[in-house]
Amino acid sequence: MSAMNILHCGPTLSVLLIALLTAPACAQTADLIGEWKFAGDARDSVGANHASAHGDVVFKDKPGAQLNGRDQFLEIASSESLQFGAKPFSASIWIDIPADAADRGGDLLSMYDAARRRGFHVSIARRDATTSGQSNPRQIEFGVDNGRLDDAPTDHGRPGEAVYIFGLIVYQGQLYAATCEPGEKQAGHLYRYEGEQHWKDCGSPDRANGVTALAVHRGRLYAATGKYRLRGSALPESPNPVHGGHVYRFEEPGRFTDCGKLGASEAIGGLTTYNGKLHASSIYSPGVYRYEDNDEWTSLGTPEGRRVEALTVYQGALYGGAYDKGEVYCYRPDEGWKIVGQLPGVTQTYGFGVYGGQLHVGAWPNGDVFRLEGDDRWTNVGRLGEEKEVMPLASYNGKLYGGTLPLAALFRYEQKDEWTRLVQLDRTPDVQYRRVFAMTVFDGELYSGTLPSGHVYSIRAGRSATRDHAMAAGLHHVLAVREADRLRLYVDGEAVAASAPFVAADYDLSCGQPLKIGFGSTDYFRGSIRGLRLYNRSLTLAEAQKLAAERP
Numbered sequence: 001m002s003a004m005n006i007l008h009c010g011p012t013l014s015v016l017l018i019a020l021l022t023a024p025a026c027a028q029t030a031d032l033i034g035e036w037k038f039a040g041d042a043r044d045s046v047g048a049n050h051a052s053a054h055g056d057v058v059f060k061d062k063p064g065a066q067l068n069g070r071d072q073f074l075e076i077a078s079s080e081s082l083q084f085g086a087k088p089f090s091a092s093i094w095i096d097i098p099a100d101a102a103d104r105g106g107d108l109l110s111m112y113d114a115a116r117r118r119g120f121h122v123s124i125a126r127r128d129a130t131t132s133g134q135s136n137p138r139q140i141e142f143g144v145d146n147g148r149l150d151d152a153p154t155d156h157g158r159p160g161e162a163v164y165i166f167g168l169i170v171y172q173g174q175l176y177a178a179t180c181e182p183g184e185k186q187a188g189h190l191y192r193y194e195g196e197q198h199w200k201d202c203g204s205p206d207r208a209n210g211v212t213a214l215a216v217h218r219g220r221l222y223a224a225t226g227k228y229r230l231r232g233s234a235l236p237e238s239p240n241p242v243h244g245g246h247v248y249r250f251e252e253p254g255r256f257t258d259c260g261k262l263g264a265s266e267a268i269g270g271l272t273t274y275n276g277k278l279h280a281s282s283i284y285s286p287g288v289y290r291y292e293d294n295d296e297w298t299s300l301g302t303p304e305g306r307r308v309e310a311l312t313v314y315q316g317a318l319y320g321g322a323y324d325k326g327e328v329y330c331y332r333p334d335e336g337w338k339i340v341g342q343l344p345g346v347t348q349t350y351g352f353g354v355y356g357g358q359l360h361v362g363a364w365p366n367g368d369v370f371r372l373e374g375d376d377r378w379t380n381v382g383r384l385g386e387e388k389e390v391m392p393l394a395s396y397n398g399k400l401y402g403g404t405l406p407l408a409a410l411f412r413y414e415q416k417d418e419w420t421r422l423v424q425l426d427r428t429p430d431v432q433y434r435r436v437f438a439m440t441v442f443d444g445e446l447y448s449g450t451l452p453s454g455h456v457y458s459i460r461a462g463r464s465a466t467r468d469h470a471m472a473a474g475l476h477h478v479l480a481v482r483e484a485d486r487l488r489l490y491v492d493g494e495a496v497a498a499s500a501p502f503v504a505a506d507y508d509l510s511c512g513q514p515l516k517i518g519f520g521s522t523d524y525f526r527g528s529i530r531g532l533r534l535y536n537r538s539l540t541l542a543e544a545q546k547l548a549a550e551r552p
Contacts, residue, residue, distance in 0.1 A: 069526025110520025145462025157197025165449020226267025362390025403436025
């Protein structure tokens, strides 16, 4: 209808039709708190909440703010318009992940008071060495908290006849567990969680008593095997004589492809992806190896012949824990192995976790956690109660958590070198050691696997929506939406996750902290950020789809 014809429809109808025809294409442009295009600068194009750059951030018309993943991020000072309180809001952000950063994580948005556990964050989480393998390969998360923790952990049952949960990993939207089952005619298994206390047996890769590590590499799930020596956990030794030392690719339940054996290794310790290649370490004999995709493994040697345990990736290097001494090792292809720390009072180092952009490691025999301050300087950030050993470390909804031996307890880091004991997960009587050995975040909760009960437990702190698939390299649109009673997460215009419901008043997020872009409680983001919009209401799926169609 032409404008001339509209005028002949009567005054009321004419005004209505003109308003409809001249309105924005959709309501997504209304209710904007701020918009940052990052095209040449970090200014707010609709208000006064301009961002400042930390580090020498480069701004281009395309592709936006370039962040190096080491020390660069953007920050918007706290203002009244950014205090969301208990009301709905939405955060729309465009990110571009380069191919050579596809194996890394990092925070996209964070407004969080760690001391009060209050605020929100949107992150891409990669968790390695929790303890022996990966647990979350680039899982995107949207979390809120206001100092809240569910009263008791949830028991998700015992996979098979496990005495030891070696690994927990999220793969293609599902949770998998790797077990040690030590009977003479038993073997380690891979299980898939089916809900409540049900686990589907996905089979045994070989006859060794343990599936000792898990990792996702190039979109496929890999499982490593080993003969675990149970006397190391003060349990009767396994009568199963079969050695492992192989890595297998999981094809489907009951079917694995053998990808080769690591030298003379009888048990594999760490498994992770670094520089686009799968890497593995050996528990009982020295050896770190790189998979060459033709079922052959190239030996990378070890630092001074040491045995390397857990493996993780941090700041472009491969790090390893120590089975022989209280050391930490670092490997770069052009430099080889280096010893980057001898930790005082420590004889073994175990799982790693990145928190606040810094690498942390757990240790034996005093139950300490250490933080890397420089190339080889480590600071003790506290002992976890009276525990002797810290194994998995994992960031979850703004805080760092650790699992221990001998009580299989779960602790939360409170800053200032203090840790709060939350719960003892394994209460098996008449044993010397109980362990929390494996951790992951799945469906918005923190999961832990134990020894010797072989059970899997979870806790829920605040509320989180997690997309339980690996985030691929390339350009993506992410929309985090807080509704009145639930969180929703959209990626590239698709609804990918929702949190458990909550009471709106329980989650007042006003915290007086700045809004950080490209950094937060976990790590620095590497890639480009092409645009950010904040809305003072919850957007819909239709609006998420329209935003995703506006490729910058």
